[in-house]
Amino acid sequence: MGESFMKVLVAVAEVADVEDEFAIDGLAIDEQYLNYDLNEWDDYAVEAGVQLQEAGDDVEVVSVTIGPERADETIRMALAKGVDRSIRVWDENLEGTEYLDSGTKADVLAAVVEDEQPDLVLAGVQSDDTAFGATGVALAEEVGFEWAAVVNDLEYEPGSDTASVHRELEGGVEEFTDVELPAVLTIQTGINEPRYASLRGIRQAQSKEIAPKTLDELGLDASVTDSDVSLTQLYEPETESDATLFEGSPDEEADQLAELLRDEGVEA
Amino acid sequence: MAVIGGDVDGFADELNREGVDAIHTVAEGEEFNHDVYTQTVEALYDELAPEVLLLPNTVNGLDYAPAVSNGLSLPLVTDAIDVEYGDTLSVTREMYGSKVETVVEVDADRVALTIRPGEWPPAEGTGDAEISQFDVDIDESSVRSTVTGFQEVGGGDVDITDADVLVSVGRGIEEEENIALVEALADTLGATLSSSRPIVDNGWLPKNRQVGQSGKVVTPDIYIAIGISGAVQHVAGMKGADTIVAINTDASAPIYDLADYGVADDLFDVVPALIEEFGGEPPAL
Structure with a gap:
């Protein structure tokens, strides 16, 4: 109790999910096959931020998104879950950037961190669509924060200068690490149970602020979007499948599958 | 090739496969620490000036690769499943949960890549690499995270x-x-x-x-x-x-x-x- 003020910045991405059947238009998937949603990893990061806010006396949770106006719908979801206010960065330079690489994202987010001076930044481990998995750690390096990647447990007392985290390594092993603040943590799925927005939360979200920012307003030059990396091909990989598919009605399919399983030695 | 932390001499012997020219061992720390790794890889990069910095696309790899590439101002491409060296470097990676593959071209003299484990066959045979110790002055003041332990999870009644x-x-x-x-x-x-x-x-x-x-x-x-x-x-x-x-x-x-x-x-x-x-x-x- 009596803790000092703390600010948590959560990086929230809107990502595109592709339908099972889709078509490719040039270097992108045809827009009609894309459904936009809150990035799954970021849903857990939002929850982690809101839990800190609920546990502390004076914790503000701010979200930041790089994305067009369309993303406001996704940002409202985060606001409805308890984020206090949001920042959305977009302008014609970002709009015209063909390949937004992690270095550019880190530079943009770093400018927001300079403005907001958070104690803790939470970001998803990766985004569903590009699975790049680099922005959070690159941001930490850019702003000189400490960091921890792939965090699946977080213990932090508001006011403390250290967070205790678990990092999920391969093969069912977790590493326990103490991280000095200010820090960026990249959040793994499963760290908590993301809440559903309540009706009250959804109503309240309508009156919360989504502050639009341009690169210029963040003190960034348009050259921040320059990248040595460019997308040159996007294609559906040739299927490597040589699976034997059983066909017919579900009963007929089950019958063939049962015969296979019996041949393989499965007995009820 | 660089081996950092743990039993570096043992790993160096194991990694001395056909085609490997040099192995640098850095005996810093028993366990992985990203602050130590970041400083060490940057020091090695300064010394060796490689065109391509290859790092693993693992949980620990993603805990230091973006910091290294950002610190060195290198373009970074993660989770590579194929790499072609031509006039420029072309990297194949997946998007949208493996529904599509993309090729990205890197128009720079130097680049950092993380590569997906298991996508390339392991190097075989025995090499005649020169194994040498590489000394790094770790700036302890910028080591701001501490590993306090490890735990196996997922035990219980069912295996x-x-x-x-x-x-x-x-x-x-x-x-x-x-x-x-x-x-x-x-x-x-x-x-x-x-x-x-x-x-x-x-x-x-x-x-x-x-x-x-x-x-x-x-x-x-x-x-x-x-x-x-x-x-x-x-x-x-x-x-x-x-x-x-x-x-x-x-x-x-x-x-x-x-x-x-x-x-x-x-x-x-x-x-x-x-x-x-x-x-x-x-x-x-």
């Missing part, structure tokens, strides 16, 4: 790595109540129930049932993947199964790249029928 037949369930099961359906199939077949990551993330099954990169690696005789799309992290845990059967409506799902047999139909129709085939009683959902 899915022991099972001959695994019935494995994924996101396609939709609701927690529906887990009863795959449980009934596992019971009927005398099989063990396992799952992909989202099921454990949702708390529908305990961690010791999880197959994949962060869970268990399994090699059963038969692996029946139900409602599992076959994300790369999952595949890493089950590709060694003898016979793989997939039940998934999406015939283009990556699980079919591995499956020997499949039923591209609704699991809520097929699984009850399969339970009945083996004389069991499907639960009412």
